[in-house]
Amino acid sequence: MTEQLTGERTLTRITTKQQLGPDAQVDDKALVFVPTDPALTDPFLALVEDWFSTPGFEWHPHRGLETVTTVVDGVLEHGDNLGHTGALQAGEVQWMTAGRGIIHRELAYRDEHAHVLQMWLNLPAEKKLTPSRYQDLTKAAMPRVHAPGVTIDVHAGTVGGVTGATDTHHPVQGVVATLDPDAIYDLQVPAEHRLFAHVMNGRLLIGGRELHAGQTGWSDPVTRRSGDNGGAPAATSLHLAAVDPEQPARVMVYSGTPIHEPVAMGGPFVMNTKLEITKAFADFHAGAFGPVPRQARLAYDR
Template identity: 35%
Template sequence: MSRPIKKIVKGSWQNEGNGARVLRSIGGSQLRNLDPFLMLDEFCVTWPAGFPDHPHRGFETVTYMISGATEHEDFVGHKGVIKVGDVQWMTAGRGVMHSEMPHGDKEAIGLQLWVNLKKTDKMVQPSYQELKDADIPKVTSEGVTVKIIAGETMGVKSQVRTLTPSYYFDISMEKGAHMKLPLPKGWTTFVYTLTGTVQFGPSAQVKEVEEHSTVVFEDGEMVEAQNKGDKPARFVLLSGQPIGEPVVQHGPFVMNTAEDIQATIKDYHNTTNGFERARKWKSRSGNRLLQSS
């Protein structure tokens, strides 16, 4: 059975970080949580705007670059540049302090997704999975190209390991293309449209969706889409196994109880229990911001 549309949400612009603006859909007032997904932002930033030194605990961040580049640096010495088509899948786990700033003078445009972790994984050691665009598998069939960032489809599997079972596909459709993509039943599924207009849903309940919209689906066996527009269309599709645990969020910390949050705030301020390196650390971009102010 093709999944019917449950809800369509247009994101709202809001301020984040250091002078940055993000178009937020999941995590906003219209779509607070979508288990296991906590947040989805489309960011468009140019130096000195960005996301300087800040902490995380209890979930994963997935950064996917649409254009431009982002420079990443953390308090254990991990650093690098995420360029167009690259993905960084960061497990914050028990604690990460990092910086995400535009690299170079061009505008950095991308998506950042927050994926929740179950209680037993919230305090794992931080880790990274970073893939260059050329290393992410792509499959094309009948005018539909699927870039498989996480999960598997059409007999092809991504090398990304997901603690919370998840699929993340970047899908492009030529004019007139039609797609039926099987997905696990019971998983939370949505798409975020990037360019063009796409019609989603079973034939009796088709709805046309504009750019920069989030489409949440009911349960079913597949997502059905068609491009009847006059230009190619592109969207990302995400599907994840619900965790079904309480979610208590305080800014960049996501735990199961208010007591867990209070303990996390204490750990961060006291630089203990995973945040020890935060005591003396300052990113290169953070120092650059201080010098320019």
């Protein structure tokens, strides 16, 4: 039998989010990570934190990627040109596959307050033009793992025998873990995945390094040791420990298999070549994504 690799993950690099302040769309914005070198974060492209009331993000297109939006606080109102509308509360997630092309908007419900973390997840070339879709992960239906002092919302993949509700186009595991003071948890992660752990609140020991709110740690895929004869690597583990004796901690941990393909970006489009970006803009302006919706805002009855 082939020996399979096991072991504990360590962090190879740590970054701190960059606070940008208000702009024409938001009350405040922070860049957690951006695609300055997509190979370093593959398959993840960006993670941006936004606080907004009005105007928010009115109708705009996407192609060739998935956006994963986690509501941190407030209520997010959304709609698209496939006819989907709704409102998501704190702890809920919208997983949007832009695929061949979608037009959508993201607003603060009643123009009051929305605080979100939005991640851009790349799609492999063969899935760039897959049909567009929405998947909403509500609190009521959220799969969860419970351990002493620990609650884990499972967005995607399987953790502790619990499988997330998201139907993914590429191997991805995603969770948000909340740990009480002094609680610990060993999160199983496929060895072939690159992972990031973004601390949303509190302080945590993650893979042997202490991180505080606003910091993100990265761990690259674990390769086989010399002498291994092949076979699928086993899962590795990422050790999480809340180190503040008085405050709980919350961390977003996503991992995925690197795609190892060229990345071309142009505004809201992510493809493999600049020619494909040019075609995406041409298709959008020619109406290939469909008309810009004229949907009214959601009724104020929530």
